[in-house]
Amino acid sequence: MQITQETRDLNTATGLMRCYIYRPAMEGAFPSIIFYSEIFQHTAPIARSAAMMACQGFVVIVPEVFHELNPIGTVLGYDDAGKDKGNNDKWTKPLADHDSDTAAMIEFCQTSPYCNGHIGAMGVCLGGHLAYRAAINPAIKSAFCLYATDIHSNTLPAPDAEQSLARMKDIQGEIFFVWGKQDPHVPHEGRQTLYQHCIASGINYQWLEVNAVHAFMRDEGERYDGALALQMYQQATALFQRTLR
Template identity: 60%
Template sequence: MIIQSHIADLPTPTGTMRTYVHRPAGEGRFPAILFYSEIFQQTGPIERAARIMAGHGYVVLVPEVFHELNPIGTVLGYDDAGRDKGNADKSAKPVESYDSDNRALIEWVRQQPWSTGDVGAMGFCIGGHLAFRAALQPEIKATACFYATDLHTNTIPNKPGQHSMERRNEIKGELLMIWGKQDPHIPGEKRAEVYAALNATPGLVFTWHEFNGQHAFMRDEGERYDPQLAMTGYQLALALFGRTLR
């Protein structure tokens, strides 16, 4: 599909959240995917990934995940300074603020003339965690989490009972969990802990994939990019959303 892109500045309880919207150019109504970036916000690789998904018939929304902490339009570099700033923002934002961001996105989507009302979520790195967090919203029918960081830790500020894994029993939709075996940010024993917790959650539907890939193997810049694995990842996500959002 030919796609179009535009910007929507959405009000949230913690300030304006710039959201990049990528959607099919033709007339019609389409399911939506809330697409969560790495700590660097909408970089070139994130924009291209979102547009790939949009080209398969989805409206893909990429919010600025740290909108409260940066000027609108901020994009951090894939360098030491960008990584340090992104990690500082991750530590500074209360986890509950992501919930109000998700509500704003879902409510806005369901008011749009191009929306079918069906919503999923997807994300890479911290965005994989934020997609998992979005799955706590009852409207989210399916979620694809790619090498989700911090699910096994409490490094995102939270109050007791508010950590995403502590609330996993609230997830109603289907989960797709994808990991790289050579990812130092989520070592094997920690992935096993996440798997065991999900597997012990009554009624939770999920699939689990571990590939011989490094952290950020989906990112089409840098030495860790694996095009073959990236293609497999997109195919798995598209199969999930094709079954659940259409």
């Protein structure tokens, strides 16, 4: 399936947010996936991942996750300077502001002529956390969360009652967690904490642990595992095709 790309600037509770939209290059209305990036924002690997999912018949929306903290169009480098800036932004932006960003994208998906109103969420690293967080909104039917950081540790800015782990019970749709067993950012103990919360909360979830390091989906650098990445795209596509009908 051929796709087309465009940008849209959405009004949010905390200012204008640039979004990159990848969608089928044909007439019709399609299911939507909000695709949350790493701390580096809309990098080339994120763009390729979004395009891959759009080619499966979805409208994929990639927001600038730190739009309040950077000029529109900011892309951070995969280097120490980019990592330091992105992590500082991560510790600065409250989860409530990510929630209002998600609400703005949901409204867009519910009103756009090329979206059919059925919405999922997907993300990597910080974006995996934000996809999980998006699933707290009842409009999100399913979420595919790849090596989601900081859920188990309750370390992003929010009151205790609003921390993402405490909100798990509010998830109504289906959620699919993917973890790398060799990922130091979410170690075994952290994964066990999350797994036990999944059981206790009664949510509808799938759980997959693979032999991989952090950021194995990123097709730049030494961490990339292309064979595993292909499997993840297939798993995500199957989830969304089933749940976003």
